[in-house]
Amino acid sequence: MNEKLPDSPDWTRREFLAGTSAALVVAAAAAGTLEAQTPGAAPAIAVDPAVPHSTIRLTVNGVARDVEVEDRWTLAELLRDRLGLTGTKIGCDRGECGACTVLVDDQPVYSCSNLAVWMDGRRVTTVEGLSNGGPLTPLQQAFVAHDAAQCGFCTSGQLMSATALLKRNPRPSAADVKAALAGNLCRCGNYNRYVDSVVAAGGGVRSSVGGDQ
C-alpha cells in the first residue's frame, strides 16, 4: 500500500462498532485528506522496454522534466498513469467528451487524442496546476460557489477550457462561454451552473439560473 490510496485499510467495521473510537477519529480525519494526490509520486506504470519508447522533455504545471514514454501512450496516459496526475479524466478516450481537456501552451486540447511523444518541448497545464497547491483561482472559487460540479467527472475539463477562454476573453458573455465549452459534455446536465461560474469569474453578472436564492 502506498499513500496514494483513497482510504486507509486499517479500520474495520468491527473495530468501529466495538467503539475503538480514538482510532475512528483518526480514520475520519484522514477521510478528507487521503484523496490528496502527490504529483510526480512513484510512477504507477513502467515503460515496457519491448515496445518503441522515447524520452521527451516537457513542462508540466510549471516544472520542467525529462520523461520516458512509450510511443503509443496518449498524453492522458502519461499524465494519469505515469505522472500520477489523475485529476484529468477519461470520459470516452476518443475525442467526444472533453473530460480529458488540458492546456498545451495555453491552448485547450483533448489529452486522450494527443500522443505523449508530441509533447516534447511543450508546456502542459492540468487541473492540478491551476492553483498548484495554493489558493483557488477565481474560476475555481466560482465553481465552488455556483455548485458547478455535480458528480465532478467533467469538471476538470470544463475548468481547463474555461481557463483558456478567460485568458483570451477576460469578460465573456454566457454565449461566449457556451461556444467555448461546447466540446465539454456534462451528463449531470449542470450546464447552467458552469456557464454562470465562468461568467461570474470574468466579473459578469450571474445570468442563467433563476429561483434558488
Added chain:
Amino acid sequence: MPALNTVGHSTPRIDAVERVTGRAKYTNDVQLPGMLYAKVLRSPHPHARIRSIDTTRAQALPGVKAILTHETTPVVWGAGGIAGGQQYNDEVKKITKHRRYAFNNPVRFVGEPVAAVAAENRHIAEEALRLIAVDYEILPFVLEPEAALESDAPKIWPEGNIAVNNRNEPLPITQKRGDAHAAFATAPHVFEDRYSTSFVHNAQMEPRSAVAHWDGDKLTLYTPTGGISNCQHDMARDLGIADEKVRVVCHYMGGNFGNKNQNQDGDLITAMLAKAAGAPVKLEFSRKDDFIGMHGRWPTVQYYKVAVDNDGTLQAVQLRGYSGMGPYRKNSGAIGGIELYRCPNVDHVVTPVYTNRTVSANFRGPEFPQGFFGIQSMMDDVAYKLNMDPVEFGVKNMSRMFRDEVPFTNFTLEECIRRGAELFDWTQRWRPLPGADAGPIKRGAGFTYMLFRSGLGMSSAVVQVDANAKYTLFVGVTDVGAGAKTTMGLIAAEALGVPLSQVTVVWGDTDRCPYSVGESGSRTTIMTGYAVMEAVRDLKQQLAEKGMPTGSQTLVAKASPNPRLEGKVRNAFGAHFVEVEVDTELGHVRLTKYVAVHDSGRIMNPLTATSQILGAATMGVGMALHENLVYDQKSGQPLSAGFYYDRIPTHLDAPTVEVSFVENDDGYGAYGAKSIGESGIILSPGAINNAIFNAIGKRLKDLPITRDKVLGALA
C-alpha cells in the same frame, strides 16, 4: 413551515475543493502496486451459440496473467437479470429460470461479455482480446418488442419472449378499476393513439471501471456504485462468501442515473480475475463497452384509448404497452402515468418483452419519463380536441388521491401548476390556435405535471462525539453527484445544533460505514437523512445522561429506523412549462423558456437541490430530442454507441431553467424532505413535445423528436 438554522440554506458541498482541484479520487484513479489491467471481449452478434473458445494464443502473449470465459467461470451475476427486477432477493436468484451469468452461452445481445483478460498493461490486454478465437453458431434475432411477440419470432428463451416475473410466470403488469370497456361504448368522445420511446443510455461521464484485490480470503473492491452496502451483499452472494469478506469502497463517482445500487458484471469479473491472477486488477470499460454492455432506459410502445365527457371529465383510460427489456429482465419494464389522472375506469396492461438488444433497466425515474411522455402527450391532444386549455384540462382531471383511493401526506400539485403557469406567463405564451405563427420560425408552449414516490424506509447512521466536541458522522452513502454527504452533514449539524464545520462526514466504505439504502429511488435524503436525525437524538440523550466525554473517550450512537406510513401515500409533485421555437424549414427545435416548479418537501440545500432539477431537465431534453441507441435492423448492430452519435445534450443544447420550489414539511423523512433527484427528468420530454405541438400544430408521437420527424410531420 418554520425556518431551520442549517438545513434549508444554500451551502457549497463539503468536498467542493476536492472536486475543482483534481484531488477527488474516482475508481479509475486508484493505483495499487503490481496492479494488472483488464479488458472484456464482447459478442459481435445479437444472438449466437458459442461452439468453442480458443484462448491459447492469448495465453501465450507475454504479460497476460489470466483469462476467464463461460467455461472457466460459470458464475451467476445475481443482480444482472433476476426476473421481475427483484435483484436483491436471494431466493429469486435460486429459482429463476432465466439466469444471467457473468459470461453467458448463448450470447443474446451485441456487447454481451464473452471473455476477460488481465495483463500487465492495458495495451497487452487489448492485444490479447484480438488473439482469442471464438467459434459462433449464429442464431436468428429479434430487436423490437412487438415483433418479438409474433408467433414466428425467434425465441430468446425456450419459454418464449414474454419476460417472466419472479415466479417464472410470463405475465404482463396490470392495473384495473371500473369497467373501461363499458365506458368506451357510451362516452361521447373516445380518442386513440400510439406513442413510442427509445432506448436511452445512462451515459454517465465516468466509464465503468473496477479495481479488485484479495488479501487472503478478503476482497476489496473499488467501484463506482451508488450503494456500497447492496454491492457488498451482491458480491458476497455471487462469489459464495460471507458479506464481511467483501469490502466495497466508493468515495467519488462520475454519475449514477440508475442501476448502480448493486454490483455489476464488471465488478464480478474484476474480482475473479484478481483471484485467478493472484494480483490486484483494474478493469476499464471503453465508452463503447459502456454503451452496449450496460443498461439504459427500456424503450416502449404505448397504445392509449381515452373516453371523455362533453365537459372534459375523464371517463376511461386504457393502455396497452410493450417494453423492450433486452434478453434479461433486469427491472420491471413498467410504464408509469395512469396514476396522474382521476378516472373511474382504468385498464392498464403492460407486457415486458425480451429482445436481442442491450439490456434495459432502471434509469432515472425508471418507468416514468417514457410513460409520462406518452400519457401527457395523449391528454394534451385530448384537451385541444375538446377546445380546452391543457392546463385547465390537467387541473380538472389530475389525481387528488393516490389511485383515487389513498390520501397523500400533503397535496400541492395544483399549487405547482398554478405557480408554474404564472412564472412562465402561460396565458401570454400559449397559442390557443396551434401552429398559428406566421413565417418559418414558430413558437409554442407546453406543460406537464407529475407526481413521484417519496416513501419511507429503513436506513442507518452512526454519530460520534469526542472530548473536543468534534462530531463524526458515519453514513454508507457514496455521493453519486447529488451531494449526499453534504446533505447528511447538514442534517446532522441541524439536529446537533452545531455548525457544519464541526461535523466530519465519513462515507463510501463498507468497512467503516453502516448500511445505507443506496442512492437509487431518490431516497437517500429521506431515509438515511432520517436515520441521521435518529442517531443524533440517541446521542443527545446519552449526552444528557453522561455529559460530554473527557480525555480520549467518545460517545457513539447508532440508529437504524424503519418508519412506516399508515393509510397514506407520500409523493413529490411538480410541473414543467416549456416554450420552444421550431424552425419549420430545418426541423430544428430550440428551447426558449423553461420553468420547473417542484414540491420536494423541505429543501435541505437549495444550492444542490436546484442543480438536481437543472441537470435532470437538461437530461430530459436529450431524451426528448436526441438520444436513441439505434440498431441496424438487418444486422442487429448498435449504430449510435458513444457520445457523438447518441448526441447527449451539450452546452449549446441546454436550456436556461428557472427553478422554483413549493416547500413544506409533512412531518416525515428528514425535516420533511421528499424525493428530488429523479423528478426533474420525468416532466421534460412530454412538456417539450406539447410545446412543439403548440408551435407547429402537428403531434409528434415517437421519441426522440429528431429533425427528420419534425419535417416529416410538417410535410
